[in-house]
Amino acid sequence: MRTAKTEGSSVATRLALACAALLLAISLATSVTTYFSVAAYFEREITTDLENELREFVGVARSGGLPEVGRNIERECLEEGPEHVLFRVYNARGRVLLSSDTLAWRDYQHAPSTLARVAAGETLFLTRAHRSDGSRARTIVKAIDSELILAYTLACEESDKLLAWLRSSLVPLSLGMAGLGALVGFWLGERALSGVRRLTSAAKEIAQGRFDRRVEPPKASGREVLALTRSFNAMVEQVEVLMREMREVNDNIAHDLRSPITRMRGMAETLLLESQGPERDPRNLACSVVEECDTLLSMINSMLDIAELDAGLAANTFETVDLATVVREGVELYGPLLEDRDLQLNLAISDLPCLMLGKASILQRALANLLDNAIKHTPAGGQVHVGLRQLGERAELEVQDSGCGIPAEEQQKIFKRFYRCATDRSGPGIGLGLCLVRSIVDVHGGEIRLSSEVGRGSSFILRFPLLLAHDRLHATSTGRASGAA
Numbered sequence: 160m161r162t163a164k165t166e167g168s169s170v171a172t173r174l175a176l177a178c179a180a181l182l183l184a185i186s187l188a189t190s191v192t193t194y195f196s197v198a199a200y201f202e203r204e205i206t207t208d209l210e211n212e213l214r215e216f217v218g219v220a221r222s223g224g225l226p227e228v229g230r231n232i233e234r235e236c237l238e239e240g241p242e243h244v245l246f247r248v249y250n251a252r253g254r255v256l257l258s259s260d261t262l263a264w265r266d267y268q269h270a271p272s273t274l275a276r277v278a279a280g281e282t283l284f285l286t287r288a289h290r291s292d293g294s295r296a297r298t299i300v301k302a303i304d305s306e307l308i309l310a311y312t313l314a315c316e317e318s319d320k321l322l323a324w325l326r327s328s329l330v331p332l333s334l335g336m337a338g339l340g341a342l343v344g345f346w347l348g349e350r351a352l353s354g355v356r357r358l359t360s361a362a363k364e365i366a367q368g369r370f371d372r373r374v375e376p377p378k379a380s381g382r383e384v385l386a387l388t389r390s391f392n393a394m395v396e397q398v399e400v401l402m403r404e405m406r407e408v409n410d411n412i413a414h415d416l417r418s419p420i421t422r423m424r425g426m427a428e429t430l431l432l433e434s435q436g437p438e439r440d441p442r443n444l445a446c447s448v449v450e451e452c453d454t455l456l457s458m459i460n461s462m463l464d465i466a467e468l469d470a471g472l473a474a475n476t477f478e479t480v481d482l483a484t485v486v487r488e489g490v491e492l493y494g495p496l497l498e499d500r501d502l503q504l505n506l507a508i509s510d511l512p513c514l515m516l517g518k519a520s521i522l523q524r525a526l527a528n529l530l531d532n533a534i535k536h537t538p539a540g541g542q543v544h545v546g547l548r549q550l551g552e553r554a555e556l557e558v559q560d561s562g563c564g565i566p567a568e569e570q571q572k573i574f575k576r577f578y579r580c581a582t583d584r585s586g587p588g589i590g591l592g593l594c595l596v597r598s599i600v601d602v603h604g605g606e607i608r609l610s611s612e613v614g615r616g617s618s619f620i621l622r623f624p625l626l627l628a629h630d631r632l633h634a635t636s637t638g639r640a641s642g643a644a
Contacts, residue, residue, distance in 0.1 A: 171348030178344025183337035190329040197325065201318040206284065209299040213311055220303045228309075229257050236260060245296075245312035251278050251305065269300065269310055277301060277308050294319040355384065358391050370399040423448050474602055482513040482522065482554050482623065486547050489526040493534070501539040507546040513554040514626045517603045525599040528592040529558040529619050536562035536617070553605075554625050559618040565611040573609070596621075 212235075220228050225248070232246040241260035245267060248257040253274045261267070267287075277283055282301045289296035298312040361374045373392050426447055486508055497504050533543045537560045544559040565573060574597045596619075600607045604624050611617035 169348070171345050174348035175341045175345035178347075179337040179341035182340030183333055186333040186336035187329070190325075190332060194322070194325045194329065198322055201315070201322070205297050205313060205315060205318070206299075209284070209297060209311055209313060212313075213299050213301055213309060216309055216311070217301075217303050220307060220309075225256065225307070228303075232257060232259050243314045243316070245298075245310075247310045248303075249274055249308040249310070251308070256307070264312070267296070267312065269298075273300060274308055289314055289316070355387075358388065361391070361395075365395060365398070370395065370402055419452075423452075477516045477518055479514055479626065480517050480519045480522065482515055482517075482556070483508055483511070483547055485519050485522045486526060486545065486556065489523045489530070490545055493527070493530045496534060497543060500534055500537075502534065502537055503540075503542045505542060505544040505546075507544070507548070509548050511549060513547065513549060513623075515554065515603070515623050516626060517623070521599050522603070525596045525621070526556070526558070528596050532592060532619075533558055533560035533562065533617075536560060538562065541616075549625065550622070552625055552627065553622045556621040556623070557618060558621075559616065561616040564613040564615055565609070565617055566613055570609055570611060574607075 216228060216231060219231050228248060235244055235246065236259045242263040244259065245261065245264045246257070246259040247255055247269070249269075250256055253271050267289075273283060273285070277300045280302070282299065285298040285300065286295055287298075288294075294314065294316045296312050296314050298310055300308065300310045302308050357374050361372050364372045373395065374388050490504070490506060494504070530543070530545075537543060541561040543561075544557070546555075546557040546559075548555055574593050597607055600621055600623075606622050608620045608622075609617065610620070
């Protein structure tokens with residue numbers, strides 16, 4: 160049986176470990192580089208001192224001979240201390256002719272082979288352990304002339320102590336830097352992720368239904384966390400709006416479904432009654448049921464159409480259409496209804512074609528909903544104006560009536576699903592017509608604007624993008640290619 164995987168370590172912990180590892184590596188590299196640089200520097204300085212001192216003794220030997228060399232050795236030992244320097248002068252056969260105090264250098268001898276190599280012309284630099292504490296001594300051995308060989312030894316005690324201290328400090332220093340890096344990394348991680356923890360806590364509350372929950376942007380966080388917080392709040396606000404609208408839609412659907420279903424149930428119960436009368440005629444009752452079913456089907460179809468338009472599926476079947484032709488044909492269908500209602504129609508359509516990408520059937524449906532709305536709210540003797548004109552790269556369609564108008568507080572709500580103005584709630588309709596119009600305009604890349612005043616009518620203005628010259632040429636060539644195929 161497989162066990163569930165445990166959650167990984169926190170980001171702050173990983174950041175702390177990463178900072179610790181990085182600072183440990185940097186500290187070790189810096190310490191090692193510093194150690195070898197200091198050791199190389201001491202080596203060069205000691206070598207330079209030995210060469211300079213030997214050069215001085217060579218000059219003294221050539222100018223004053225062996226006695227003057229002896230006097231210089233005594234002076235150097237007094238200045239440096241006999242435990243720090245050792246001078247020896249050998250003849251060509253390896254015999255010691257002069258020597259400084261050897262109390263601290265009893266075991267420090269030079270092999271005959273070394274002296275033989277120097278007598279042959281070599282200059283040797285020798286390093287060997289000097290004391291039990293591990294300090295070293297550095298020696299230069301060189302022939303002064305054909306008969307004399309000088310060996311000058313210098314203790315490296317001070318430099319070796321410093322190098323030993325550096326070696327002993329490398330590991331603690333590196334571990335200290337790693338620990339400091341871990342603390343700094345963990346602090347930075349906690350500080351940076353405090354905003355994320357707030358978002359996580361808010362998300363849990365939202366998952367429990369608190370859609371009014373918002374997150375205050377943390378003051379000390381970076382731009383990324385601030386941007387994430389703002390985006391999170393904006394998303395939650397949209398979710399809250401959607402949930403509120405969904406509840407409203409559900410309430411409206413339940414209300415609108417309950418009424419026709421209740422009426423159909425009442426009709427069925429009436430049919431079961433034994434009393435006779437024209438209102439109990441099964442044919443009349445069947446007609447009423449059909450009407451109620453048509454109302455339900457109309458509402459369901461409108462909801463499906465709105466969902467399809469909002470999903471953008473209708474855009475897959477778009478083609479080049481002439482909006483002017485669509486408007487003329489749509490107005491022509493409503494001519495008899497306008498006459499029956501004693502309404503005057505004012506038509507102002509551009510003579511130029513208004514070519515656009517779209518679907519003629521749903522554009523006609525948008526126009527039909529606007530005309531239905533205008534006819535329903537305009538009393539007899541009123542006017543309905545339909546205009547279409549070109550404004551640069553856009554076409555503007557206007558449907559205006561001289562009806563009752565829409566109150567200002569309701570003008571932003573009438574495009575919502577199932578919303579009906581207070582004056583319409585007692586009449587026919589389900590409150591989806593203008594919502595469908597807005598979805599049709601949106602899917603065509605247009606915009607809709609309402610201008611209304613109570614008692615003076617309403618004006619709906621729809622603007623659609625037109626095809627430019629090069630777009631028309633492309634659409635024409637595509638149509639020809641499709642026809643040829």
